[in-house]
Structures are given as C-alpha cells and as structure tokens.
Amino acid sequence: MKCTLCGEQTVYVRQYDKLALCIRHFNEQMRKRVQKTITRYKMLGRKDRIAIGVSGGKDSIALLDIMSRIEKDFPESNLVAIIIDEGIENYRDEGLHFAKMNAKRLNIEHHVFSFKHDFGYDLDNIIEILGERGKDREYGACSYCGILRRKILNKAAKEVGADVLLTGHNLEDEAETVLLNIIRGDIQRLVRLDPKPRKIHHSLVPRAKPFRTTPQAEIVMYCYLNDLEYQEIPCPYAVEAYRGDVRDFIFKTQEKQPMLSFNIVRGLDKLLKLVNDIPTSKKMQDCTKCGEATASDLCRGCWLKDKVQSIKELK
Ligand SMILES: [Zn+2]
Numbered sequence: 001m002k003c004t005l006c007g008e009q010t011v012y013v014r015q016y017d018k019l020a021l022c023i024r025h026f027n028e029q030m031r032k033r034v035q036k037t038i039t040r041y042k043m044l045g046r047k048d049r050i051a052i053g054v055s056g057g058k059d060s061i062a063l064l065d066i067m068s069r070i071e072k073d074f075p076e077s078n079l080v081a082i083i084i085d086e087g088i089e090n091y092r093d094e095g096l097h098f099a100k101m102n103a104k105r106l107n108i109e110h111h112v113f114s115f116k117h118d119f120g121y122d123l124d125n126i127i128e129i130l131g132e133r134g135k136d137r138e139y140g141a142c143s144y145c146g147i148l149r150r151k152i153l154n155k156a157a158k159e160v161g162a163d164v165l166l167t168g169h170n171l172e173d174e175a176e177t178v179l180l181n182i183i184r185g186d187i188q189r190l191v192r193l194d195p196k197p198r199k200i201h202h203s204l205v206p207r208a209k210p211f212r213t214t215p216q217a218e219i220v221m222y223c224y225l226n227d228l229e230y231q232e233i234p235c236p237y238a239v240e241a242y243r244g245d246v247r248d249f250i251f252k253t254q255e256k257q258p259m260l261s262f263n264i265v266r267g268l269d270k271l272l273k274l275v276n277d278i279p280t281s282k283k284m285q286d287c288t289k290c291g292e293a294t295a296s297d298l299c300r301g302c303w304l305k306d307k308v309q310s311i312k313e314l315k
C-alpha cells in the first residue's frame with residue numbers, strides 16, 4: 001500500500017479517514033496536528049516558559065518529543081519537564097527512569113518532585129493508612145493520587161516559574177472525561193474542560209492538553225516509529241479505577257465508529273461556544289491552610305492530609 005500523500009511505503013492507515021501514511025508523513029501529520037491544536041486554542045505564547053508533566057508513559061514521552069521539535073521555532077520560549085514520584089513500589093522507578101532519560105536525551109531541563117517530600121507520605125503509605133477499598137476507604141487509589149498529583153504538579157510548575165503547564169492527555173482521555181462528567185451530571189466540571197488555558201486563580205498555573213485531538217493509537221505508533229522508550233506496564237492501582245468501564249466502552253465502540261472520540265470532543269467544543277458567557281466555575285478562594293486555590297475553605301490536598309493524619313493517630 002502506498003502513502004496517500006507521496007506514494008512511499010505506508011506504515012499506518014488512519015481508521016477515521018482512511019489516510020495511508022509513510023513514516024515521514026505520519027510524523028509530519030502528528031506534529032502538525034499538535035501545532036494546530038496549540039494555535040487554535042491559544043495554548044501557548046511566544047515567550048512562554050512551558051512546563052510539561054512527564055510520567056514516563058507513552059503520552060508524556062511523545063509530547064515531550066514533539067514539543068521539543070515545535071519549540072525550536074520559538075527561540076524566546078523554553079521547556080521544562082516536571083516529573084512526579086508518587087511513591088508506588090515496583091512500578092514508579094521504571095517510569096521515572098524513562099522520564100529522566102528522555103528529558104536528558106532531548107536536552108530539556110527537568111525536575112523531580114515527590115509525594116513523600118511534599119506531602120509527607122507516598123501513595124503506598126496513604127493507601128495503607130486509609131485501608132481497604134469499600135470497607136475503610138471510600139474511593140479508588142487513583143482519586144487520592146489525582147488530588148495530590150494535581151496539587152504537586154501545580155506547585156512544581158510555580159516553583160520552576162512556568163507560564164503554562166502541559167499534560168499528555170490524549171483524545172480518548174478527553175472523551176472519557178467528558179462522558180464521566182455527563183454520567184455524574186457534573187456540568188460545572190464539564191464546562192471547565194475549556195481547552196484554552198486560563199488563569200482562574202492567582203496560585204493556579206494555567207493548563208493545556210496539546211494531545212486532546214490526537215488518538216491514543218497514533219501516540220503509540222509515534223513512539224514506536226521514533227524509537228521512543230516509555231513505561232508500558234500499567235499502574236498496579238489502575239484496577240481500582242471507575243474510569244475502566246467508560247474507557248472500555250469508548251475503545252469497544254470505536255472499533256465500529258472510528259470518529260466516536262472526535263465527535264465527543266468536538267461536541268464539547270460546540271457546547272462551550274454556547275455557554276461562553278455563563279460563569280463556568282464557582283468562585284475560587286485561598287485554602288485556609290496552604291493558600292492554594294479551592295472552592296471551599298480547605299483544598300482537597302489539605303483535606304486528604306488531615307484525613308490521613310487523623311486515621312494514623314487512631315491506629
Ligand atoms: Zn508520504
């Protein structure tokens with residue numbers, strides 16, 4: 001089969017538009033789409049110091065690689081990789097290794113921040129203290145991990161002086177988040193998925209997802225074709241995620257309807273156009289304990305810290 005664009009040998013056929021691509025055109029299409037997404041949603045400024053959250057998985061490693069190429073055209077901007085060590089035994093070290101290795105390879109400044117250092121406990125400790133799910137512990141491990149990761153990522157982005165924080169969330173991740181918010185009836189949170197990075201609180205670094213229109217399969221293919229090494233084994237806590245069901249639905253339905261995730265994410269964009277003038281979030285205030293942004297008195301991170309400490313004292 002020949003590349004639709006140049007006639008060279010095809011390495012990948014996109015299911016949703018049947019475009020056959022050679023290696024050169026596959027890479028070009030990937031990078032162009034990221035650039036287009038950044039431009040369309042005004043994700044970056046010319047002189048931005050751009051932080052990228054890098055876990056060591058395929059998405060963040062591919063994003064780091066593509067951003068390092070795009071950034072070369074913008075000499076006044078610069079990149080910094082933020083790597084978070086959640087503290088998960090027999091799992092996290094490998095991801096940290098790939099994250100650091102790729103940052104070094106691309107000559108990108110990088111910093112490691114850990115749950116243990118910033119929060120006092122690593123994720124394994126927290127889960128052990130909170131106890132068994134469904135019995136002593138209310139939510140899956142990913143919920144607690146997410147609360148802390150968001151908080152520490154933001155703190156790290158501030159500490160390195162970033163103007164914006166990029167994460168590797170891809171098309172299906174975004175479609176999944178849209179569906180989850182609809183299923184939960186959380187329309188406030190749904191409309192806060194606005195792809196334009198916004199300064200909604202003085203202590204929050206604006207965030208953006210340059211891969212929100214890039215399918216997961218293409219990210220995997222990009223890593224493969226460009227020899228990018230990343231962590232492939234899933235997190236041991238992933239089995240606890242409620243996300244699983246919705247994720248399965250998306251990938252299963254997508255086999256018959258390849259446009260599914262595109263349609264969901266485009267649907268969100270159309271919805272956001274309609275609600276543009278409606279105030280989208282509750283007024284943010286300062287956490288009474290740490291000063292970070294929160295909708296109530298205490299931010300979720302401080303709430304969790306109090307909870308872990310009080311249970312620990314009881315034991
Ligand atoms: Zn070609």
Ligand SMILES: [Zn+2]
Binds near residue numbers: 289290300301302
């Ligand atoms: Zn707080």
